[in-house]
Amino acid sequence: MNISPHTIGFDIDCVVADTMSAFIDLARKEYDVTIKPEQITSFQVEKCLDIPPRIIQDIFSRLLEEPLESGLQPMDHAVSVLTALSIEAPLTFITARPTKKPIDRWLHTILGESVYSKINLIATGEHDGKLPYIKNAGLHSFIDDRVPTCLELAENGFQPIVFSQPWNRGKHDLPSVENWLSIQDLFLNHGTKAQ
Numbered sequence: 001m002n003i004s005p006h007t008i009g010f011d012i013d014c015v016v017a018d019t020m021s022a023f024i025d026l027a028r029k030e031y032d033v034t035i036k037p038e039q040i041t042s043f044q045v046e047k048c049l050d051i052p053p054r055i056i057q058d059i060f061s062r063l064l065e066e067p068l069e070s071g072l073q074p075m076d077h078a079v080s081v082l083t084a085l086s087i088e089a090p091l092t093f094i095t096a097r098p099t100k101k102p103i104d105r106w107l108h109t110i111l112g113e114s115v116y117s118k119i120n121l122i123a124t125g126e127h128d129g130k131l132p133y134i135k136n137a138g139l140h141s142f143i144d145d146r147v148p149t150c151l152e153l154a155e156n157g158f159q160p161i162v163f164s165q166p167w168n169r170g171k172h173d174l175p176s177v178e179n180w181l182s183i184q185d186l187f188l189n190h191g192t193k194a195q
C-alpha cells in the first residue's frame, strides 16, 4: 500500500491514544478491578467485561472529559510518526467523542505547539456516520479500530485501515496495521520517516 499523507485521516481513541491501557489502569487503581487486554473482545466493553456498568461509565466519562488528568497516553511511536507526517500535510483527526475541547487539549499537549498548529480535529459525537466527515475533509484513507466504521468506508470506495485491537482481530478482511511503525511504512514511497 502506498498512501499519500494528504489523503489519510486518523481516529483518536485506540489508534492515536492508548485508551485501552488507560481504561485498564483506571479500573485497577481507582476501582480495584483487574482487566486483561485480551478480555476486551467487544467494542462495547460492557458486553465482554463482568464489571458493574456504573464503573465502566465512570471510567469512560473520565477519559472523555479529563484525558490528561486520567493519564491517557499516546500509542508507542504515534507522536514521532505524526510529527513526520505533519511536515508533509495537515493532520486530520475524526473522533466519535461528543466533546472536542478535552481531546483538543490532550492533542495540544502530546503533539506540541508546532505539530498541533497543523491539525484539523473533528468530534462527531456518534460512532456511526464518520463517512461524510471523511469525505468532506477530502480524505481517501482512514485508520480506525472500529470494524463497522471501516466496513462502511470500504463499501463506499474509501480505503479503511484497521488498527489491530483485541476486539477487531479476526472480524474483518480489510488491510490492518499492528502499530505506528507499520503506519509509517504506509507512506514509505512518500519519503516520510519519523526521527
Ligand SMILES: [Mg+2]
Residues within 6 Å of the ligand: 011, 012, 013, 014, 015, 144, 145, 146
Ligand atoms: Mg477508536
